[in-house]
Amino acid sequence: xxxxxxxxxxxxxxxxxxxxxxxxxxxxxxxxxxxxxxxxxxxxxxxxxxxxxxxxxxxxxxxxxxxxxxxxxxxxxxxxxxxxxxxxxxxxxxxxxxxxxxxxxxxxxxxxxxxxxxxxxxxxxxxxxxxxxxxxxxxxxxxxxxxxxxxxxxxxxxxxxxxxxxxxxxxxxxxxxxxxxxxxxxxxxxxxxxxxxxxxxxxxxxxxxxxxxxxxxxxxxxxxxxxxxxxxxxxxxxxxxxxxxxxxxxxxxxxxxxxxxxxxxxxxxxxxxxxxxxxxxxxxxxxxxxxxxxxxxxxxxxxxxxxxxxxxxxxxxxxxxxxxxxxxxxxxxxxxxxxxxxxx
Numbered sequence: 001x002x003x004x005x006x007x008x009x010x011x012x013x014x015x016x017x018x019x020x021x022x023x024x025x026x027x028x029x030x031x032x033x034x035x036x037x038x039x040x041x042x043x044x045x046x047x048x049x050x051x052x053x054x055x056x057x058x059x060x061x062x063x064x065x066x067x068x069x070x071x072x073x074x075x076x077x078x079x080x081x082x083x084x085x086x087x088x089x090x091x092x093x094x095x096x097x098x099x100x101x102x103x104x105x106x107x108x109x110x111x112x113x114x115x116x117x118x119x120x121x122x123x124x125x126x127x128x129x130x131x132x133x134x135x136x137x138x139x140x141x142x143x144x145x146x147x148x149x150x151x152x153x154x155x156x157x158x159x160x161x162x163x164x165x166x167x168x169x170x171x172x173x174x175x176x177x178x179x180x181x182x183x184x185x186x187x188x189x190x191x192x193x194x195x196x197x198x199x200x201x202x203x204x205x206x207x208x209x210x211x212x213x214x215x216x217x218x219x220x221x222x223x224x225x226x227x228x229x230x231x232x233x234x235x236x237x238x239x240x241x242x243x244x245x246x247x248x249x250x251x252x253x254x255x256x257x258x259x260x261x262x263x264x265x266x267x268x269x270x271x272x273x274x275x276x277x278x279x280x281x282x283x284x285x286x287x288x289x290x291x292x293x294x295x296x297x298x299x300x301x302x303x304x305x306x307x308x309x310x311x312x313x314x315x316x317x318x319x320x321x322x323x324x325x326x327x328x329x330x331x332x333x334x335x336x337x338x339x340x341x342x343x344x
Contacts, residue, residue: 009124009144010104013060016097020068023075027084028091032250033190033205035089039081041140043126043298046284046291047109058143058288060102066286067141071098076203081136091138098139101127105146115295117321122297157228159307162318163273164227166305169339170271170324171216173332178217185211185272186231188238195240208246209272210234216269272304277318282309299323 050057071078079093105124115121127140134140167184176182190206191198198206212230219227266272283290293311302323310317324332 011101012104013102015064015100017064017067017071017100018097019071019075019078019095020065021072023072023078023095024093025095026093027082028076028079028093030088030090031204032247032254033208035254036250037205037207038300039089041126041129043122043296044281044294045121045125045144045297047115047146047293048288048291050288058286060143063141063143063286064100067098067100071095073201074203077139079138081138098141099127099134099137101140101142103142103144105144109146115293117296117299117323119298126297158316158318159273159275159277160228160231161224162307162320163231163275164224165336165340166273166320166322167227167271168220168224169332169336170303171220171269172335172339173328174268174325176216176269178215178221180216180269181213182216182219183211183213183267183270184227184231185209185266185270186235187274188235190238190243193239194243208238208243210238211270266301266303268303270303272301273307274305275307277307277309296321 048058056062075095076091076093078095078097079091080096082090082092084090125142125144127134127142129135129137129140163184163186167182171182186209187207188210190208191202194206212227212234214227214230281294284294295308296306299321300323302325304323306321308319308321310319322332
């Protein structure tokens, strides 16, 4: 973004919003799935257009009151990340509150271009967590005011089709040899398979990352349906036994930090796709209507893509947010569209 260096955000107010009623005080044990996942915040942002009374648009006091009420039900999010006597991470449900900041950005919406994730977008629109005292806060909000530069559930097959297309495109753009092994990482939801089922309102991680494996030559030269079948084969193996075995494995290797870090790594031959197509994030109405845009403020690693609904598109359009090697990106874009034309 050309204007990034000139953007300045002025923090007007920062406070802690606590539950507006007494909440249970206890320590919440974290499962191995919680501990295995990345220990950082998901940096997302939502954009809204003014409607109705401009003086009441996203009222700070209204938002604080609403957040205080929500934290009564979801009280663990008002707690802090802490360590137990054995050094294991847990949540201290102490009702210290969620961080709430109000900021004014001295820039226009157009200055952000297509809102592609970047360190600058995260720095400008997402609360900072670099300070030591903020690192244990579980939930942070920042209400940003930008200058005015302008006056349904998806079928799972959509995800599979787009994921395979991205996987094949990545292999071709990287110039991988036919005999090389390649993996497509996807997220499998554990909630549907655990027995007994998780309780309603469960806030912990209940997803696992699994991989579909093929040789590059098979993936790019054989029918498109082969990749789709591999995804189905991979996700179908996730059941109650698989999940419990995985959690037990994490317990055994929890002290081997190198092994855990290596297991999270993405090789140059791999690709990772996360679907946000069915998440209820597009209707986040705080009282002033739905957002006209939402997205990630930054990306975690190279070879990683998020699938989102296309803003304002009721026909089922999908938007891909991608982090890829800079040198291979032009080739990726070329192959992505040329192969797409051959499939439709």
